[in-house]
Amino acid sequence: MKKSTIAWMTLLIGLVWISACDKDAATITTDNLSLAGKRLTAMTRELHGSRDNPRSLKMDELVLVKSRDWTSGFFPGCLWLMYEATGASVWKEQAAKFTLNLEAEQHNGSTHDMGFKMLYSFGNGYRLTGDSSYKAVLLQSAKTLITRFNPKVGCIRSWDHHQEVWQYPVIIDNLMNLELLFWATRHSGDPVYHDIARTHALQTMKHHFRKDYSTWHVVNYDSTTGAVINKQTHQGLADESCWARGQAWALYGYTMCYRETGDTLFLRQAEKIAGFILNHPNLPDDLVPYWDFDIADKSTEPRDVSAAAIIGSALFELCQFPVDNSSLYRMKANQILENLSHHYLAKEANYFILSHSVGSKPSDSEVDVPIIYADYYFLEMNLRKMRLDKADVNLTAPAEDK
Ligand code: GLY
Numbered sequence: 330m331k332k333s334t335i336a337w338m339t340l341l342i343g344l345v346w347i348s349a350c351d352k353d354a355a356t357i358t359t360d361n362l363s364l365a366g367k368r369l370t371a372m373t374r375e376l377h378g379s380r381d382n383p384r385s386l387k388m389d390e391l392v393l394v395k396s397r398d399w400t401s402g403f404f405p406g407c408l409w410l411m412y413e414a415t416g417a418s419v420w421k422e423q424a425a426k427f428t429l430n431l432e433a434e435q436h437n438g439s440t441h442d443m444g445f446k447m448l449y450s451f452g453n454g455y456r457l458t459g460d461s462s463y464k465a466v467l468l469q470s471a472k473t474l475i476t477r478f479n480p481k482v483g484c485i486r487s488w489d490h491h492q493e494v495w496q497y498p499v500i501i502d503n504l505m506n507l508e509l510l511f512w513a514t515r516h517s518g519d520p521v522y523h524d525i526a527r528t529h530a531l532q533t534m535k536h537h538f539r540k541d542y543s544t545w546h547v548v549n550y551d552s553t554t555g556a557v558i559n560k561q562t563h564q565g566l567a568d569e570s571c572w573a574r575g576q577a578w579a580l581y582g583y584t585m586c587y588r589e590t591g592d593t594l595f596l597r598q599a600e601k602i603a604g605f606i607l608n609h610p611n612l613p614d615d616l617v618p619y620w621d622f623d624i625a626d627k628s629t630e631p632r633d634v635s636a637a638a639i640i641g642s643a644l645f646e647l648c649q650f651p652v653d654n655s656s657l658y659r660m661k662a663n664q665i666l667e668n669l670s671h672h673y674l675a676k677e678a679n680y681f682i683l684s685h686s687v688g689s690k691p692s693d694s695e696v697d698v699p700i701i702y703a704d705y706y707f708l709e710m711n712l713r714k715m716r717l718d719k720a721d722v723n724l725t726a727p728a729e730d731k
Pocket of ligand 1: 399502564574688
């Protein structure tokens with residue numbers, strides 16, 4: 330064969346390959362939303378009339394939880410995100426129905442999980458509909474949450490259980506609940522919520538991080554003096570290991586704190602946390618972490634898809650802020666999205682979008698199963714990518730209006 334023919338053939342193959350990749354990138358979010366639509370429809374049908382919301386799957390049966398469970402807001406959250414993505418009223422009706430299952434939680438002061446529960450259900454509902462009854466519930470929820478703040482410690486107390494083990498436990502996950510407090514100040518004008526959230530975030534920066542920006546899961550404080558008593562784990566491999574979802578919460582949490590405050594201290598923190606995750610020698614090539622960054626045997630330990638979805642969604646937000654590694658973060662987020670979409674989907678007969686998450690390995694609970702919060706952050710990731718890609722199109726589009 331002539332050299333010129335070979336060169337033309339190579340070029341042609343290259344063009345076909347590039348156009349297939351482009352098509353893949355363009356259709357990945359629409360395919361994911363279409364799959365999500367099918368799975369969530371199956372779930373809502375199965376749950377018809379239920380006062381409990383779904384959390385995970387056990388032996389192919391849905392595991393339902395009462396509103397007090399920290400995961401109860403994610404299912405209505407998924408339904409709200411589907412409404413946002415499609416504008417179809419059926420999603421709004423279903424989302425509103427499952428959101429109301431959580432109404433009593435606004436007065437539940439026995440938990441720090443208020444943000445997880447109320448922001449994704451009532452918060453998304455208010456953002457997308459402007460319904461003032463949702464706003465009232467959210468403000469009451471924030472009021473209830475700050476009753477758990479101890480000014481001496483400078484943090485919101487996470488758990489009330491195991492008082493024989495921890496005097497005043499604060500877990501890294503708790504950062505995620507601060508978003509509700511930032512929201513409450515913006516919508517009430519009362520600075521108290523914002524101040525508490527900022528104080529908690531600063532105190533967590535001080536005590537939850539090692540020099541390499543990995544996290545301790547639980548910091549146990551002395552409630553009278555505010556001194557740190559000890560640092561441990563509850564869902565990780567060891568006190569000195571780095572639990573993958575905890576690290577994911579930290580990345581998402583500080584990215585959100587920067588969004589809400591504009592304080593670059595939080596942005597720098599998020600960049601350092603991203604650096605720890607993305608450069609870790611135990612992070613697999615497909616960027617879906619093992620359930621703990623310090624596992625010893627990669628051949629037997631499960632991945633945690635929920636951590637990957639949280640990291641991916643956080644990176645899609647972080648890449649839009651003034652950071653040195655913006656394009657790297659965006660590229661990594663795209664890779665996570667592609668890998669989850671191609672290799673970690675739940676089985677056809679499933680109600681969930683993704684599988685292979687880990688709730689708590691040390692308790693042998695929800696290991697390598699679908700879990701609703703993985704689906705929530707996966708959907709959020711898809712929406713964030715769609716907005717980001719569209720913003721690019723707008724930036725390069727001719728300025729028709731001028
Ligand atoms: N407490 C939230 C989690 O398990 O990640």
